[in-house]
Amino acid sequence: MPVYRLEVSYDGTGFHGFARQPEVRTVQGEIEAALNRVLKLSVESTGAGRTDTGVHAVGQVVSFVAVEELDLVRLQRSLNGILHPEMVVTSLTSEEPGFDARFSAVWREYRYQILNGPHADPLRRTFTWHVSDSLDLDAMNEAAEQLIGEHDFASFCRAPASGGSVRRVLEARWTADRPLVVLRVRANAFCHQMVRSMVGFMVEVGRGRRRAEETAAVIAAADRSAAGPMAPPQGLILWEVGYGD
């Protein structure tokens, strides 16, 4: 049976996260409702990343299996006609049998956006975290470098996933285009709240309240309280998902 892959961009502000849940408005729920309405079939989808309430996506990937070949140009147009402007299907392609948005993914990239200046910015308030304290980016990048590699990230995971909390971070780097300060972080996979916990810790380092040299000890503690406060959801964006292709 043919397998299809959607790339989806969304503003997570008005959603109770990505994952389908009864009674509440979720990204996956809206996508499946739109697919069901167009295809007149009950479709179950899989997403590459289960973003939390208030978290956004530029390149979320969703896959589903159909019972027949679909006219993709027409389907994409129909979906974008039905979906609210908070969500856009930016690409729709067919995949090899066995493709699964979640299990076929080899890496995920998130970005975390901080607005670092004296005043909040009303136009960017829904997709940045406003931090008015000055931030030492060099220190934050020293901490980021120590997060790279394969580690047990239990200190940065809300609850240990069934598969444990070992993850391989491939890239983690802060760059600045003032007043915007952005973390780009790529890993084979992320445990729940991992990016926001890492950002919360690194911002404490940037403020001078903690030292970058503590990073290895925080990881080694394997204790959630070691990482400190978590960054808020609205700065987080699921940016891109990589597959073997």
Added chain:
Amino acid sequence: MPVYRLEVSYDGTGFHGFARQPEVRTVQGEIEAALNRVLKLSVESTGAGRTDTGVHAVGQVVSFVAVEELDLVRLQRSLNGILHPEMVVTSLTSEEPGFDARFSAVWREYRYQILNGPHADPLRRTFTWHVSDSLDLDAMNEAAEQLIGEHDFASFCRAPASGGSVRRVLEARWTADRPLVVLRVRANAFCHQMVRSMVGFMVEVGRGRRRAEETAAVIAAADRSAAGPMAPPQGLILWEVGYGD
């Protein structure tokens, strides 16, 4: 009596424009309510630009007269504590007697932001106009250049203002940081819906549906229907206001 000047940044999405009106939520109404609450006095303010429903500001200027000297650091902090996150007071200073945000202004600068690409961007949908047709920026800049200077802009004014529709455009230039395409336009003053009408016309030129050479004739027509369709409000931002200082 001391005169004060506020610089205000806001997301216009949830407001019925800037100007105070009974029964509806406006930017000026919220600022005055906040001032009245903090100062325990009924304050009347003046704004440099009367932005329409859905139009934003980065540097709106508002002035008011107080009966006594105010503690500005404390007042700014109190106002930002009361105002919703859609609005921020970025500066509060005292001015010479006679200063008036509207009548003392010597120029206003607006920006108009177009997201020019195949897909809408959910995160930027509230402060850009999504245009999927490809746009010829050189042609748009040819038209923009002809708008510069002192002209009767009746073709670009919703209704002739009491003072007529002659305005002096000091700068008008499109630049691109793809997919973002931005007009920066500065004039001594603007009549109602002038920027959105100019953008509507120039986008028709960019699409190739009209020619830049028509610009002088459109101005000369002094007829609103000559300029064609108007651009939507959400791409428009009151960027900065200039005073003699």
